[in-house]
Amino acid sequence: MTSTAFGAAAPAVLVLEDGTRFDGSAYGLTGQTLGEVVFTTGMSGYQETLTDPSYAGQIVVMTAPHIGITGVNEQDKESEKIWVSGYVVRDPARRVSNFRSEGTLDDNLVQDGVVGISGIDTRALTRHIRSAGSMRGGIFSGEAHNLSAGEQLELVTSAAGMAGRSLSAQVSTTTTYTLPAVGERIGSVAVLDLGVKRSTLGYLAEQGLDVVVVPQDITPEDLLALKPDALFFSNGPGDPAAAESQIEVLRAGLRAGLPYFGICFGNQLLGRALGFNTYKLPFGHRGINQPVLDKSTGKVEITSQNHGFAVDLPIEGSFTSPQGFGEVEVSHYSLNDNVVEGLNCLNIPAFSVQYHPEAAAGPHDAHYLFARFREVVLATKGETK
Missing domain, CATH: 3.50.30.20 (Carbamoyl-phosphate synthase small subunit, N-terminal domain)
Incomplete structure (x- = not known):
C-alpha cells in the first residue's frame, strides 16, 4: 500500500x-x-x-x-x-x-x-x-x-460479517493499569476494557474513583481478587452474543454485589448477563444527534451513539431476569425507532445506557450519569456524598 x-x-x-x-x-x-x-x-x-x-x-x-x-x-x-x-x-x-x-x-x-x-x-x-x-x-x-x-x-x-464476531481482543489493553482518583477518593472501579475511550476513564476518575483498567480476557476470579468497589464495562465493537466470557465476568460481579455501570457494548452485555437477548439493527445508530427519552424524568437527551446491536426488550413494563437478578426495566429509549437505550435493575445496584455520556465532541446532555454512578457506589458502601 x-x-x-x-x-x-x-x-x-x-x-x-x-x-x-x-x-x-x-x-x-x-x-x-x-x-x-x-x-x-x-x-x-x-x-x-x-x-x-x-x-x-x-x-x-x-x-x-x-x-x-x-x-x-x-x-x-x-x-x-x-x-x-x-x-x-x-x-x-x-x-x-x-x-x-x-x-x-x-x-x-x-x-x-x-x-x-x-x-x-x-x-x-x-x-x-x-x-x-x-x-x-x-x-x-x-x-x-x-x-x-x-x-x-x-x-x-467472502469477508466476515459483524454478526457473531468477537473483536474485543483487537482493541483491549493486554495489561492492567490504574489511573488515580481525582479529588477526594471514594473507592475503586474495575473497568473492563472492551474498547474504552480516554475521556471515559478521565470522567470516572473525576468521580473520586481509582480507575483500574483490566483486559477483556480477565477471569471472574482475577477480577474479584482485585477487590474493586464497583464495576464498569466500556463501549466496544462486535456482536454481544459472541462475548460469553465477558458476560460471565459481569455475572460474577453482579452476584458479588458490585455496583455496575455500562455504556454501549456494556449495556448490551448487561442485557445478556441478565438473561435477555440482543439483535442486530438494520443500519444502527451512529452520530452525535440521536434523541433519547429518559423515562424517569420525561426529558429528552440529545446523545452520541455508535451501535449496531440492541437489547431485545419492550420499552414499557418491568421484567424478571431469567438469570435470577430480580426485576429490570428499560430506562431510556430512542425517539427515532423505540430501540432500547438504557437498562435499570430494580433489585441490584446496576444500570447502563446504550449511548455515550462521555462524548468528547458533544453533546453533553447525559454527562450526569457519571455522577449518578458515584451516588450508587456511595449508597452501596453505606455512605453519602
Whole structure:
C-alpha cells in the first residue's frame, strides 16, 4: 500500500455486497480494505469518531459533506490510533484552518494505514444503506482498483460479517493499569476494557474513583481478587452474543454485589448477563444527534451513539431476569425507532445506557450519569456524598 498526495485523482471504488458500486478518488492510503459499511451523522468530531475503538471492523461513511477542515491534534484522540477499517467522505478539506491543528486528516489516515475514498455521493450511499441495511463492503484503489468488478465483489462477499464476531481482543489493553482518583477518593472501579475511550476513564476518575483498567480476557476470579468497589464495562465493537466470557465476568460481579455501570457494548452485555437477548439493527445508530427519552424524568437527551446491536426488550413494563437478578426495566429509549437505550435493575445496584455520556465532541446532555454512578457506589458502601 502507498499514500496518495492530496489533490491527485487516483481512482478508487467502493463496492457493496449487493453489487452496488461508487466510483471516486483515493483518500488516505491506497490499497484494499474490507469491513461493514455504516454511516454516522455527526457534523463535527470526526477525529473522535476515527479513534473510537468501537468502529473497529467498519468502513465509516460521513454524512456531513466537508471533512478535515480542523485537521487533527493529539488532545482530541480517544485512543492511540485510528480504528476504522476504511473511511468514506464526499469533499475532503483542501487545507487545514484551525488554531488547534497539529496535522492534516489525510496524513493521519496514511500514518495509521487507513484506506479511504472521496468524491462519491455520500447522500445516495447513506440512503441506500438506510433502505437496504448496513452491509459488507470494500474500498479498492491503487493496484486493487485494477481487479475486475467480479473479483472485487467476491472479496467483499467472502469477508466476515459483524454478526457473531468477537473483536474485543483487537482493541483491549493486554495489561492492567490504574489511573488515580481525582479529588477526594471514594473507592475503586474495575473497568473492563472492551474498547474504552480516554475521556471515559478521565470522567470516572473525576468521580473520586481509582480507575483500574483490566483486559477483556480477565477471569471472574482475577477480577474479584482485585477487590474493586464497583464495576464498569466500556463501549466496544462486535456482536454481544459472541462475548460469553465477558458476560460471565459481569455475572460474577453482579452476584458479588458490585455496583455496575455500562455504556454501549456494556449495556448490551448487561442485557445478556441478565438473561435477555440482543439483535442486530438494520443500519444502527451512529452520530452525535440521536434523541433519547429518559423515562424517569420525561426529558429528552440529545446523545452520541455508535451501535449496531440492541437489547431485545419492550420499552414499557418491568421484567424478571431469567438469570435470577430480580426485576429490570428499560430506562431510556430512542425517539427515532423505540430501540432500547438504557437498562435499570430494580433489585441490584446496576444500570447502563446504550449511548455515550462521555462524548468528547458533544453533546453533553447525559454527562450526569457519571455522577449518578458515584451516588450508587456511595449508597452501596453505606455512605453519602
